[in-house]
Amino acid sequence: MTTKPKTLQFDTLSLHAGARPDPVTGARATPIYQSSSFVFPDTDHAAALFNMERAGHVYSRLSNPTCAVLEERIAALEGGIGAIATASGQAALHLAIVTLLSAGSHIVASRSLYGGSHNLLDYTLPRFGIDTTFVDARDIDGWRSAMRPNTRLLFGETLGNPGLDVLDIPRVAALAHEHGLPIRQLTVVAHRVDPVVDRLTGARVRIGA
16 A cells, blocks of 8 residues: 655645754744855855856855755745745846847737836847837737737736736736746735645646746
8 A cells, every 4th residue: 555645735844845953053033134145165065056056055145045945945835946036026027028038029908017127028128129018908819819920928927017907817827828928927925815725726837848
């Protein structure tokens, strides 16, 4: 008789995912590591870190033990394989877009957006050759007609600003996957209802075709 391996539940993950007790003091909570640099046991270890041949920290501008716990915890709560923490939602949004797109790409986005997100799409990204067409978040035919051969991303907020328009994620996601495109939800945590709702409903929006 085989037994199913135990998995940590949401409450436990939200408290402990990514964290490990301090091996010296036994402290349970993760401290705020303020060090900008780190010690390496030998030059081979340092070389492997700088060559990205092994996991670890070389400089807090790149990674930090405190941030790493946050990233691992978010990935565990979202059911992902990894996460990147940024200093702001706008930084997260910009990072996601420039990772997926390049000059000559096109975005279809909901018209109901936080002002900073709208300005990024409407004013900043065109300077780098990335254009956006804005549509009514609730008009799926409008999303479809705005698609171009060079469309690489569909973007919307779960609850759109300023009227709290509810994005029909399953329909927009289906349209994106029909065209082999990623669909990107807003990364600013304050504007998102998941991962709690994701866990309760089993909903998932995949980044990628």
